Amino acid sequence: MHLGLTGDCVGLDIDDEGRLSQLKPAFGGSIVAPILSRTLPNMATVRPGILTACEPDDSIEPVVNRIEVGTVEASGVRVLRSVSDESAEGAELEHAARIVSVGKGIGGPENLGPIRELASAFGASIGTTRDVCDLGWLPRQYQIGLSGKAVAPELYVAVALRGPFNHTVGIQRSGTIVAINNSARSQIQIVRLISEASPTSEKS
Ligand SMILES: Cc1cc2nc3c(=O)[nH]c(=O)nc-3n(C[C@H](O)[C@H](O)[C@H](O)COP(=O)(O)OP(=O)(O)OC[C@H]3O[C@@H](n4cnc5c(N)ncnc54)[C@H](O)[C@@H]3O)c2cc1C
Incomplete structure (x- = not known):
């Protein structure tokens, strides 16, 4: 076209x-x-999770324009097998109301135990950063951010996580963000990309 x-x-x-x-x-x-x-x-x-769904407005009559697309070539893709594991932890992150997210600062996968206890204490899902997934401490479906998932929880608790834009682009629709960090310089960088805010507006 x-x-x-x-x-x-x-x-x-x-x-x-x-x-x-x-x-x-x-x-x-x-x-x-x-x-x-x-x-x-x-x-x-x-990607899913970036935008907030509008409330339906039944009073509007949609204008339907039909576009002639001509002949569509048959797909050369052949599906051999579909595997779905919706029960896997991390699979439902996009719909979680509370998330506890861990960064590399937790020191290693052996310290995930207390994090899981904290998360289950208030019914939160676990999320993480790309660096943690790269290290193999958590599987890829837990990753939040630019090359991971976009989430919109009411409460996002970031534990030992630096929070640069590549991560926080996935949490911009969170309600309250709590950051636990031992460095005052590691400020979670929230950039509001949608709604009234201008694309460059930023708050830490
Ligand atoms: C193209 C591209 C795409 C990317 N996509 C993503 C993405 O989708 N998601 C993503 O997350 N990242 C992504 N990244 C990587 C991102 O830029 C950061 O490198 C990453 O998010 C940092 O991960 P981290 O916070 O786990 O680790 P670190 O940067 O190592 O931060 C660790 C934090 O832990 C704190 N800390 C250390 N010890 C303690 C302690 N004892 N108590 C409390 N705090 C402590 C430190 O002060 C630090 O803030 C991408 C990068 C690129 C280039």
């Missing part, structure tokens, strides 16, 4: 001129770049 597509956005916004601003991390997550499409309609994808 000769349209541009911005894939895997971390936020969408409408700028002052009414254009759709598609927010994408760039340079390894050190900046968030607003992308404007040259083509209409704008096409963008966002």
Whole structure:
């Protein structure tokens, strides 16, 4: 259809001129770049958990435009086997109301015991950082952030976790964030990418 597509956005916004601003991390997550499409309609994808669902408004009559797409080639993909393990810990992180997330500062997987006790004391799920998954202390489905999951709990407790943008982009819709850290310089960096806040507004 000769349209541009911005894939895997971390936020969408409408700028002052009414254009759709598609927010994408760039340079390894050190900046968030607003992308404007040259083509209409704008096409963008966002991962689950990034946006809050709107309340349905039944009073609006939708306008349906049917677009002729022509012949679609049959897919060359063959599914050999589907495996689903929804019971696995960490699988339901996107829907968790409370999350206790651990960073590398816990020192090792042997210290996960007290973290699990803390989490179960108030019915929280466990989350973590990419570094912890890379070390194999927790499996990948626990990872929150740019290359992990986006979550929206009422309470997010970050234990010994540094909280740079690459992690916090996945927790921007959290209610209350509590950070436990032994370094005053490790400030959880929250960047609000959607709603009224401008893409560059930041609070620590
Ligand atoms: C392209 C890209 C994508 C990425 N995607 C992700 C992602 O999706 N998710 C993600 O999490 N990261 C991601 N990262 C990595 C991210 O940039 C950070 O490196 C990572 O989040 C840091 O992990 P950490 O907090 O576990 O470890 P560290 O950076 O090592 O932080 C450990 C923290 O523990 C504290 N600490 C140490 N000892 C104690 C103690 N005894 N008590 C209390 N606090 C203590 C330290 O002060 C420090 O703040 C990505 C990076 C890149 C380049």
